[in-house]
Structures are given as C-alpha cells and as structure tokens.
Amino acid sequence: MNGDTERRFTRGLVEVRAAGDTRTIGGYAAKFNTLSRNLGGFVERIDPGFFSKSEGDGWPEAMARYNHDDSRLLGTSDAGTLRLQTDGTGLDYSVDVPHSREDVYELVQRGDVRRSSFAFYTFEDDWSMTDQGFPVRTLLSGSLVDVAPVNTPAYLDTSTGLRSLAERAGAALEEVRAASAAGDLKQFLDAPAAPAVIDLAASRDTTKTSAPEGGQGDTHPPLALRQRRAELYRRRTF
Structure with a gap:
C-alpha cells in the first residue's frame, strides 16, 4: 500500500437528504469510470472495484469531515452516523450531522457548500492512454479514509500518481515530474x-x-x- 493519502473531488452535488428529524446530508464522493480534469499531464478514472476491500471490510474507521478538517468531524462508519455504499455510479454517502455542526448543514441547505471529496490510499493502479492519446491513470484498488462536503478544494497533490508512473516506466521520479510540468508524460507510455x-x-x-x-x-x-x-x-x- 502506498503511504501517501490522496484526495480527489467529484462534480456531483452534496445535498440535504430527508431522514425524519435527523439532519442528514450526502451525495456521491466519487464517480466510477469518469475521466477527471487534467491533473498535470494526465487524467484519472476510478475503477468500480476500487473500494471493494473497504466495502467488504465494512468501511473500517471511515469518517465524514467538513473540508477534510480533523476538527470538523461529522460522522463515522463505526458509529453508524456515516453510511456508505457503492452502486453503478460511484461511492454514495449519507451522514447525520450533529447539532454542534448545524452550520455545515445550513451551508449545504443554502447551496453554499456544493461539492464532495474523498481521501484514500492507493493499493494498485494502471496506466494507459485515452482514445485521444492522453495519459490516463486508472485507480484499481485502494482504501477509503474519509468523505467530505467541501467548499474550499485543496491543492490536488499528484506526486503519488507520478511516482507510480515512474516505477512503471523504470524512470527517475524527477524526470517524470519534469515531463508532467511540460505536459509530456506520453513519452513514458509510448516507448x-x-x-x-x-x-x-x-x-x-x-x-x-x-x-x-x-x-x-x-x-x-x-x-x-x-x-x-x-x-x-x-x-x-x-
């Protein structure tokens, strides 16, 4: 397992979900087989089996946190206040927001917070080319860390993906990083x-x-x- 935590964002909306008197919000934290935006010379897609191990293990220690902030915990899978499931679209989550985080619920309700994100570790990935000849990294298996409604998307650190490509190509990481900055990662998949x-x-x-x-x-x-x-x-x- 790679020791670095990665974060990705989805175009899906986080929304208020009816659950009686419980303040519940949710949405898709990840979507399968959908190409991401350009992450620095490559794009990503998530394989439908990416979360299989986490799901099979019962989503151990998974959390929901506002903006991935440790101090803004919303719910956990262990307590049942965070519920996760995968379907043909992606990873869906619902979290019961505590009274102490009523501001987060209101921000989602008003539409100020509209996006979701997830943090993960990668176990296995693969590299190929899109039909248009652009490098694509496919996330095959990994472990979920948390899901998060977000309004301040963090910088997408792609160093883990670039390190994976360097290992695959037998190239130096600095060489791959330089090629990423120049938009020329294709050379490591063409040869x-x-x-x-x-x-x-x-x-x-x-x-x-x-x-x-x-x-x-x-x-x-x-x-x-x-x-x-x-x-x-x-x-x-x-």
Missing part, C-alpha cells in the same frame, strides 16, 4: 518495452553459484525484466 532476455540454461545450472568479482551476479538485468519483477512484487505485496 515499447525492451524484450526480456532470460538465459534458461544458465538458470538451470545450479553449479554456477559464484558471482563475478566485486559483484553479486545478475546486477543489471534487462529493463523489462526489472519492471516485471517490480510488478510481481507489488502484486504479491497487496
């Missing part, structure tokens, strides 16, 4: 991978156990082989 060359005869010869002097044997495998090893390691880890 064909070098063919992996594996000497099967050598791998079967168990008598060759000594490494070259000053080294440890296979210290510089082909790029494609190194990428494949890294991918297999990531998949085993998750």
Whole structure:
C-alpha cells in the first residue's frame, strides 16, 4: 500500500437528504469510470472495484469531515452516523450531522457548500492512454479514509500518481515530474518495452553459484525484466 493519502473531488452535488428529524446530508464522493480534469499531464478514472476491500471490510474507521478538517468531524462508519455504499455510479454517502455542526448543514441547505471529496490510499493502479492519446491513470484498488462536503478544494497533490508512473516506466521520479510540468508524460507510455532476455540454461545450472568479482551476479538485468519483477512484487505485496 502506498503511504501517501490522496484526495480527489467529484462534480456531483452534496445535498440535504430527508431522514425524519435527523439532519442528514450526502451525495456521491466519487464517480466510477469518469475521466477527471487534467491533473498535470494526465487524467484519472476510478475503477468500480476500487473500494471493494473497504466495502467488504465494512468501511473500517471511515469518517465524514467538513473540508477534510480533523476538527470538523461529522460522522463515522463505526458509529453508524456515516453510511456508505457503492452502486453503478460511484461511492454514495449519507451522514447525520450533529447539532454542534448545524452550520455545515445550513451551508449545504443554502447551496453554499456544493461539492464532495474523498481521501484514500492507493493499493494498485494502471496506466494507459485515452482514445485521444492522453495519459490516463486508472485507480484499481485502494482504501477509503474519509468523505467530505467541501467548499474550499485543496491543492490536488499528484506526486503519488507520478511516482507510480515512474516505477512503471523504470524512470527517475524527477524526470517524470519534469515531463508532467511540460505536459509530456506520453513519452513514458509510448516507448515499447525492451524484450526480456532470460538465459534458461544458465538458470538451470545450479553449479554456477559464484558471482563475478566485486559483484553479486545478475546486477543489471534487462529493463523489462526489472519492471516485471517490480510488478510481481507489488502484486504479491497487496
């Protein structure tokens, strides 16, 4: 699992929801298979299975917080005051706003707060190209941290996504960041991978156990082989 928390915003509206005498607000915190706006040379889409683990585990420790602010807690999944579910559209949430946060309820009711956001960790992603030849990152699996009605969208830190692309391409992170700033990430997806060359005869010869002097044997495998090893390691880890 990547250790960095990411945040994304949805075009869906947060709204007041009828729930008897309870002050309830909600909306879609995330929408599936919808391309995001340009995040710095690439766009994102969320796979419908992205929240499967969190949902299967009962949304452990998920929270609703106004503007993702720790001091403006609205509800939690553990207490049942935050309810989450996925459908064909995306991740939907409903939260019962406490009396101490009545100002948030009123702001949503008046339309001053109109957007939703969610914070998450990424377990697995993938990179490809849109039909128009633009880099797209697909979020395949992850863990939900919180959902939030927001009126002050924070800066979208895309460093985690760029680091993922750098690992995939076997490139230096600074090189990928520079390409992102120049709007030229396509180069890391266009270039064909070098063919992996594996000497099967050598791998079967168990008598060759000594490494070259000053080294440890296979210290510089082909790029494609190194990428494949890294991918297999990531998949085993998750």
